[in-house]
Amino acid sequence: MPGTAKRLSLNRVDMAPRTHHRINGQRLWDSLMELAALGATSKGGVRRLALTEADRAGRDRFRLLCEQAKLAVRVDAIGNMFARREGRDPARSPVLFGSHLDSQPSGGKFDGALGVLAGLEVIRSLNDLGITTEAPLELVNWTDEEGSRFGRSMMGSAVWSGALPLESAYALTDREGVTVRAALEGIGYRGSEKAEAFPVDSYFELHIEQGPILEQESKRVGIVTGAQGMVSYDAVVVGQDAHAGSTPPSARKDALVCAARIVDLVDRMMRARDEEGRGTVGQMLVLPNSRNVIPGEVRFSIDFRHFKQAEVDRLEAEFSSDAKSIARNCGVSLDLLRLFRIPPQPFDPDCVALVREAASRLGIETRDMVSGAIHDAVEVASRIPAAMIFIPCKGGLSHNEAESILPSQAEDGCRVLFEAVVSRAMRP
């Protein structure tokens, strides 16, 4: 965080008329609204599932807008789209930025789309201003960030980064049995470029926060210093289903009572870490799920997150031991399957510093934060220097048709992205 004196002076700048804007907020907003019409839902949201006709429409429009902005568009074998603007120095690797155009089944207008179209606006502004950067720029639309259709989030960026083999991605299927490969070919986006990391200088991604912190604290931009680590489980509690009326307390093996106490445990463990911890039971299935039958089996998910690996480790050890003890006391069996662990992913300090300096120059109030969600930037950060910029979204609501931001908030984020990208690309 900048020092107080500097912040105060910056605030003064911010109160002055904004004559130094280098991006066109209205053009950005119009592009967002036009894109949102592709796959628009009746409740004001977007349904643009990866590799569907709606996704194709989004991609076609993106390609058209890129070509209108004089960018050369390449598509790789997993459908990632790269739009290149040459720099003055052909020897330099490009500064990459962007996000994704696919959406959740009942998603919003801004998750992903903002990062891509703000990136486009950066390039349009550079065109308007006649600025050529030292390093080339590349704007990217990563394939299938949401994972809603084929079950693998960050598919395109994971293949690009080497975390997911291309053939494994191709073999994934949707509920109808359609493979990723067939779906890519179906919409004409299985490109000719190799789907693998090429030399890149750095990666920047603007995204809505998808949480309430910035709004609550009236900060206009989040400086994302990294992503949380997480550990995820499936739990199965097995007791004995029995008649709710004729089974006395001493004879009960109520799987739901045990599961309920574990839900409470997860919440208490989270709160013991203050605002830094996350612990969630999001999914639960009760069997036989009948009003007058004591539940004999409950299946549920558990998700812990923290930005410190040591704390994730402690959560794991503590949870496993305490949950088992709850099950023992309830006289039921508990089967805990650890599905996956993702280590915390810090972003590149130099890239993060560029974002912070950009916001500071623009007089925008910021807050450092850790991303609770995984993003394409987190996936590629294992290979290349990366950073993210968050802007608030209304009520922290996302993955929801009611997802909402103000034009001025999109503009804030785009301005910071512009400054950070151009600074990086202008480095001597």
Add this chain to the structure above:
Amino acid sequence: MPGTAKRLSLNRVDMAPRTHHRINGQRLWDSLMELAALGATSKGGVRRLALTEADRAGRDRFRLLCEQAKLAVRVDAIGNMFARREGRDPARSPVLFGSHLDSQPSGGKFDGALGVLAGLEVIRSLNDLGITTEAPLELVNWTDEEGSRFGRSMMGSAVWSGALPLESAYALTDREGVTVRAALEGIGYRGSEKAEAFPVDSYFELHIEQGPILEQESKRVGIVTGAQGMVSYDAVVVGQDAHAGSTPPSARKDALVCAARIVDLVDRMMRARDEEGRGTVGQMLVLPNSRNVIPGEVRFSIDFRHFKQAEVDRLEAEFSSDAKSIARNCGVSLDLLRLFRIPPQPFDPDCVALVREAASRLGIETRDMVSGAIHDAVEVASRIPAAMIFIPCKGGLSHNEAESILPSQAEDGCRVLFEAVVSRAMRP
């Protein structure tokens, strides 16, 4: 409970060879197994949903067996079947006994069927012994006790008792929209008799306990003194669904954490009543039910039971207040809908005494108990003197294909039923 001295002497009788049996246990068991073949499931259970073809097959066989036992069978307008054996005194009202032949979707061989076929065995034995009782006897198969298909348990006995108007019962529909009236006509069991209580001396019903108490305490027969009262709710907790990673503890309105604490409350309130209380959350639906989304809404059922009305009242007051306080502390809203209250239903002391004396004469170890489940006997007990006899079932398991009893246990119950019914029908 009989005094200790008496119990000891009875135990002595029980150790003596059983030379005084008046029913044929093997015949009863064979009838049970033959009936279980109608609607048999692959896992050894029974699926004989009310007013289906399987139910028709069960009814047809029951009618045939009754006619073979020289009983005249009448069917009333709701499908209740009454099989009459005349007594010596035509002026007296009949002693009624029986149960139901319909089953749960994945039910067992004995729930209901035992009471009907043990009743048939009582009559067959009287035929064998050439005994004519003073009062007439009537054996009944009540229509749709389980309520699994049309959603109304005790349908036939409720119509008969006057608790449910016939036209209301006729208008009930199954999931395919088939009405009770059409289903009755479809299987040919909309009878010509009026579906209403006729003069009856008393009602006796033998049933499996559907709970574990008799088995745990090694008692062969339960003297059922009445049925628990109950109060049943639907609860809806509304919080706010939000991203599991990006929503910090202070911003969460997790509906499932609140619901979980209410599940725990229900269990603690039950246990505070020792072995007499019942408190169950059997049904729960979590929304949106996604691994990385904090649940925004949870819908669940709550069911409290106790044999004392004052305790049901206290459970109600305490629960409503404590659950609301939990919701307040979780920052979510709680909507509690009380679906119904059923007052405790004591059985007739004279009828209960007859059952107790019967078991005592036979040297069968008993235990007084309150029925946790509602049965046809509970429904009719509001109109006529009634009592029930329980026998143990394996592990207390019922409403389950694994429901299991021993032939000797069926015989125990049938002998007590015989003694109680005949004593009552022989009263001067």
